[in-house]
Amino acid sequence: VITELKKLAKGARDIWFATDLDREGEAIAWHLAEVLKVNPPDAKRVTFDAITKSDVQKAFENPRGIDMHRVDAQRARRILDRLVGFLTSPILWPKGAGKSAGRVQSVASRLVAEREEEIRSFTPDESWEISGALCFDIDASDALHTEWNDFISQTDTRNKPPTIKQRTAWLSDHRSLSADLIEVDGKSLKITASNNSTEELIDEAVSAAEAAGLLDINIEREENQNGRGRAKNLIRISGKPDPKAIYTIDSIEVKRTKSKPYPPFITSTLQQAASSKLGMAADRTMRIAQQLYEGITLPGEGSVGLITYMRTDSTNLSGEAINLARRYLEEKVGKEYLPEKPRFYASRDQSAQEAHEAIRPTDPFRDPNTIASALSDEQFRLYQLIWQSFVGCQAIDAEWDSTTVQMRRTDKDTGAVFKTNGRVLRFDGCLRIIGIPKGDGDQVLPEFDKGTTLSPFSIEPKQKFQSPPPRYTEASLVKKLEQEGIGRPSTYASIIRVIQDRAYAEQIAKRFYATFRGELVTEFLKDGTDNSDIEQQFIEVAYTREIENDLDDVAAGKITRQEMLLRFYEKLIPYLNILKDLEFVRSKPSPYKCPECGRRLDYLLAKNGGKFLSCTGYNEKVLEDPPPPKRTAKGKKPRARKPKEIPSCTFAMPCDRDGRPQLPEQIDLLSPSGKPMVKRTGRFGDFLVEDVPPPPKKKAGKKSDSDAPTPFILNIDKKGDLKFPAPPPIATDIECEKCGGFLNLRDGKRGPWLGCSKFPKCRGRGAFSKLSEKEQKNLRKELADHMKSQQTLELTRRDGHTPVEDGTPLSDLTIEGGVAELEKFIEA
Known part of the structure; x- marks a missing residue:
């Protein structure tokens, strides 16, 4: 490309530089100007926001020189990234910590890792809310109670109950509304306890439910093993609404609101x-x-x-x-x-x-x-x-009528007051273009007047626990990066991609989870900043934001590129010296006891960035006595063998993301001979193989048992789908242009194709379309006959009947192993 540009530049009257209008585009224009021997201030640089005739014409009417301040800012960014990456990553490699560190990727990884730690250590507050469903037809409340309970107990194909929108639609169809209890006996209803409180809330919740009209109250208690603090104790209050309970509409407030x-x-x-x-x-x-x-x-x-x-x-x-x-x-x-x-x-x-x-x-x-x-x-x-x-x-602006209604219990003076809200779109405005929000579940209230009576057909006390901070989605992580000034618009997508490629974070159900590697590397890089003599470093969010501001100053000409880089480098070197001397901790203690030796099990870093349970006895070495020496064939006394050091315990077990021990997962697939298939990991990735004992190791000087059958193996492609073995190719007499060997004919997705028989040593290909029509016709016929003669591979699930097709996702065949029961480790 450069050679072609130089040739065109020699005969050109003018050279125009129309690269992208951001700093990267400015730097590309400068590089081209250097190559083409054009003085940057004298260059004809044009920029446009849109590639349209009018925008392009306007840009060419107003050329300018190349802005060297913006070029310097982009060059400074590249050097900064290389300083951090080239100097920090080699520190991680010998420690087995990770593949790389980066000025921006490490901070993004830190955000995800710290959010993981927040969620793990979060202890919730407890509160109680009492909601009700009330109907305008007082005589129908008893029948609606049964219908409503049947409706909310239904589940969809994903085993999920009706959504808020579906519930709202049901209530509207039955001329009813939902409401929340806000007041009892003249006092605002607020039943809450902080996470460190020992106060019991059940009595207060039952009292409020009775005041609202709930009869035959039943209390069920359950222990939540995975809960923290108050969330360990789950309580459910149930009952039936009093059929004599009457609520009267006490106030109606309508307010016009706008959506910008x-x-x-x-x-x-x-x-x-x-x-x-x-x-x-x-x-x-x-x-x-x-x-x-x-x-x-x-x-x-x-x-x-x-x-x-x-x-x-x-x-x-x-x-x-x-x-x-x-x-x-x-x-x-x-x-x-x-x-x-x-x-x-x-x-x-x-x-x-x-x-x-x-x-x-x-x-x-x-x-x-x-x-x-x-x-x-x-x-x-x-x-x-x-x-x-x-x-x-x-x-x-769009305009809504927002209505707030309060209903007071009037059959008994308990002071119970329910409140409901609803809104109606009066003018769509900007929503005509953007679209009306879906799934918000806003109630459309029927027409009624003050003094109208209603009867509750459902009163539901709910125990609530404060939610931990949500895990980042792509959208919220981009928003966080923007808020903190980390990276720039052109880098957000690559940042998100890199932290996943490096196994510092993974995306599950559109949420980012920090991997064990991501957490350990983040802790390691943060430990290097604990020294009070060390100034702020790239791993810190505030300093990364400060660097972005410095780059803006370089682009504005306020400071030079050299000044900025020298300041950064002088801060970086002492920090890297500390990292070199720091030990990278590859494990964390678990609460479980080794079932074989009784030692504590640790969470250990796995190759894929995850973790597994490993006995701490693996690091304790014991001497294994060698087998007794045997005399040689000539009767000479053999050399005495030295004792061999081996781990005192080699127990290991997989665990899930939460650290719970897992039983091995199973694959719902049988081999052609009817044996179960299991997943294994080799040099080139995952594959499936028959679950049979490995063949005995052959003894020195003896041939292996040729009668032992080779286990059936099935490959898994990069997408995680089954890849059935391809039929063998047809050998042809067509020469490979690369190595002089012969080409093989295969059937592909796009038809017949020719590849070298010496693959993978030679990757030569032949153009099937360049063969004569007669050769193509003969080879097509030969290939069709060959494919018909091949036996089709037929596999089934473990039931022996359900067929499994080529390309089936392995995830569809995976049977989770479940949680294993291990004793807790108690420190002596």
């Missing part, structure tokens, strides 16, 4: 919205956005850039863009959806580059539905999300 649109997308908010609404990973979102930015071929228009530049931290919109959005609303939606004045959005991030625009469609009149045929499914969904965000941000 959110600002247009920046990189982080686009990634968050795509993750939560579309289920797209951050790096996938950026790849699709790149395609929309670079251009999509539209019928009658050619290649058109559909969105502006997607790596931005600014919510700023140009006057031209705002006018386009307002014109669309007026012409296509209606004047009533257009606010009197345009909406302007200021960036929350003070370092945001306001010269850049937010992510928006280049032309809002390109409605997603009108160009859907030219887009893939993912492109359409992401473009629609961006289009809705931009057009909606200029629309008028």
Whole structure:
């Protein structure tokens, strides 16, 4: 590419540099200028937010020189990352700690690891709430009690009860509403106890339930082995509502509220919205956005850039863009959806580059539905999300009528008061574009007046425990990185990818869990900062934010690149010297006792980044007496063998993420000979093999038993799916151009193909399409006959009947081993 550019530059009158408009793009322009011998200040540098005719023309009418301050900021970032990575990672390798450390990845890994520790050590507060379901038809309350209990006891295919939205719909269909008890005997209902309190709340909860009208109260208690603090004791209160209980509507308050649109997308908010609404990973979102930015071929228009530049931290919109959005609303939606004045959005991030625009469609009149045929499914969904965000941000507020109703018990003077809320959309406003929120379960209350009576058909006291901090999703982790000033819009996706690739974190059910390796490496890097003489380091969140601010200062020309790098390097070296002398702890004590020797079991770091249980006796060595010496064939006295050091105990056991010992998992699959299959791990990854005893080791000088059958082996591909063995190839007389050997003919997904018979030593391929028609016809016929003659592999589950197909996910065949029972270790 460089050679071609140099050749073109020799005959060119002008050289224009139109790389991306961020710092990375500026640095690329500078590198090209250096190669092409162009003085950076004299270069014709052009930038544009969108690849459209008008934006590109405007940029070429106003060229500028290459901004060396921005180039220096990007170069400083690269050097910083290399200083940390190249100097810290080699410290981890010999200690067996991890694959790498990084200026930003280590801080992101720390966030996930610390959240894991918060969740693990969290002890909840306890509280009680009493909810009720009340109907306007007083005579129907007894029948509705039975119907309601039957409804809420139903479960779906995933064994989950009805959602809040489904419950609300049921209540609406039966002219009923849900409410919460807020007052008893003139006092606000607040039944709570802090996590360190020993106070019993059950009596207060029962008293409030009785005041609300619950009869025949039954109390059930259960111990929760996995709970902490008060959450160890689970209590359930049940009963039946008093059929004579009457509640009268005491007050009705209606208030008009408004919903404002959110600002247009920046990189982080686009990634968050795509993750939560579309289920797209951050790096996938950026790849699709790149395609929309670079251009999509539209019928009658050619290649058109559909969105502006997607790596931005600014919510700023140009006057031209705002006018386009307002014109669309007026012409296509209606004047009533257009606010009197345009909406302007200021960036929350003070370092945001306001010269850049937010992510928006280049032309809002390109409605997603009108160009859907030219887009893939993912492109359409992401473009629609961006289009809705931009057009909606200029629309008028949506308006709701929010209603608050209080109902007081009037058949008895217990002072019980229920409260309910509901809202009705009166004007959709910006929601006409963005879409009305789904699944919020807001009640739509029927028409009624003050003094209307109701009867409860369900009164449910609920024991509640404070929830621990939630684990990060991709969306919330990106938001946290942005809040803490860690990384930049262009790096969020790669940060998330790297901490997973390095086995510092893993994503399960769209939530990030710190691996055992992630926790240990984070602790190791944090231990290096305990020395009071050491200044702040890259592993600390605040210092990482400070570095980002320093890079902004370099880009603004306030400090030089050299000054900034020297300051960082002088802080880094003493910290690295401490890390070199620190011991990396690969284990943590567990609460379990070894069933073989009685020692304590430890959690030990596994190769995949997880953990397993291992006896501490493994580190204690004992001498094993050698077998008695045998005389040689010539009758000479053999040499005496020295005692061999071996571990005093080798017991090990798998455990789950929470550290509970696990029984071995089983695979629901039989081999062709009817033997159970088990999973093993080899040099090249996981595979399945028959669960048979290993063949006896052959003795020295003796041949192995040729009659012993070879166990059946089945490979697993990179996706974790079964990979049935491919039929053997057909040998041909066609020569390999690479090594001179012969090519084999195989049947592939796209038809016949030719590959070298000496694979993997030679990876030569032959072009089947370049063969003569006669050769192709003969080879196709030979291959078809060959494939028909091959016996099809047929496998079944352990029941011996259910067939298992090629490509079946291994996860579908895995039978969890369950939790093993081990004694607790008690320190002597």
